[in-house]
Amino acid sequence: MNFGRGPPVVLNVGGTRYSFSREVLKDFPLRRVSRLHGCLSEQDVLEVCDDYDRERNEYFFDRHSEAFGFIMLYVRHGHLRFVPHMCELSFYNELLYWGLEGSHLDYCCQRRLDDRLAESRPYYCPEEPAGDAGGDPRAKGRRAAGGEGGKWLERMRRTFEEPTSSLAAQVLATVSILFVIVSMVVLCASTLPEWRAPENRSVEEQSRIIEAICIGWFTAECIVRFIVSKNKCEFVRRPLNIIDLLAITPYYISVLMTVFTGENSQLQRAGVTLRVLRMMRIFWVIKLARHFIGLQTLGLTLKRCYREMVMLLVFICVAMAIFSALSQLLENGLDLGTKNKDYASIPAACWWVIISMTTVGYGDMCPITVPGRILGGICVVSGIVLLALPITFIYHSFVQCYHELKFRSARYSRSLSAEFLN
DSSP states (O other): OOSSSEEEEEEEEEEEEEEEHHHHHHTTTSSSGGGGGGSHHHHEEEEEEEEEETTTTTEOOOOOOOHHHHHHHHHHHHOOOOOSSSSSHHHHHHHHHHTGGGGOOHHHHHHHHHHHHHHHHOOOOOOOOGGGGTTSSHHHHHHHHHHHHHHHHHHHHHHHTTTTTTHHHHHHHHHHHHHHHHHHHHHHHHTTTTSSGGGHHHHHHHHHHHHHHHHHHHHHHHHHHHHHHOOHHHHSHHHHHHHHHHHHHHHHHHHHHHHHHHHHHTTTHHHHHHHHHHHHGGGGGGEEEEOOHHHHHHHHHHHHHHHHHHHHHHHHHHHHHHHHHHHHHIIIIIIOOOOGGGGHHHHHHHHHHHHHHOOOOSSSSOSSSSHHHHHHHHHHHHHHHHHHHHHHHHHHHHHHHHHHHHHHHHHHHHHHHHHHHH
């Protein structure tokens, strides 16, 4: 293949050769290829490609030739799609290497890539582009020599983020779990009437001291994790970190409100706010998700199955609208001689539909007419069928998430064993 005029420049990608003119390279859509135009020496060239033949003016890239062929179709025609029978993540690595992003893919392939990344995110790490620093052994040496600080930060980050990554991480996770358990016990005990009796004032003061110690630990842990994180913006957006913030912030707000308002019982609104803020400490329980695969699996499953969850809610809402209207009509609206006051309105009937479709059946309200009871039986059977339809997809996703998280945990456990043996 020859593109443009002038002395040819040959790109050899995995054995497939492409010829270009030097002028074409200058504004080439692939950043890695366009960088060849600015190379002034062979040393600069070797930072971009894997090998260079001066006699043939040929640049060699040890990359997937078929993937580059599809990338060249994008250069020519503006459409980028996945290579058939090639892993999406492998092709994504090829895109990153040549200087493209997932956004350059066509929309259908973008969705495939997003789903694949979501499934593999617990243990998928994109390949680092070699040309930015990696083709040159001296650049690798500079990274190794100058990266001691980064290596220490990475070790600290894994210690706080991955409980199975090292012995120190396991000790830290155990201490954090103990603080969560202690804080939850104190929170539950503080709601007992005996605990709040005037004669137990000293016990209440001790519980506040314990609460302050626990909050101090959680705050210090959150600050350290923020400092050692790679991407501060991404750190703030993570769900578990948001939960940490929701669990810690109310304590400081309640302390400030107590300082400014005191324990004045006349400030009813402030008193209610304080009680709500203190009860938000229950979010500390979710911090256990950092240390238990079961809770992580639940959160990851809900994240991946949001479409199925929305489908489930749509099913329930449609059925609830139909059955609540019919039940209100049969039990109260037709005036057949017996009016059921529990079904005085459609919103009131919605409660009966929900507890019937989910087969809970509190018994606080039930139909008394024959048509209403027949409708109730249909409602129960329909609820069983409708709720079972999306459950299969959610179950398979749950199993997949569990195996992925177990894989990641086993990987870090192996690294922990190697560290212990060394």
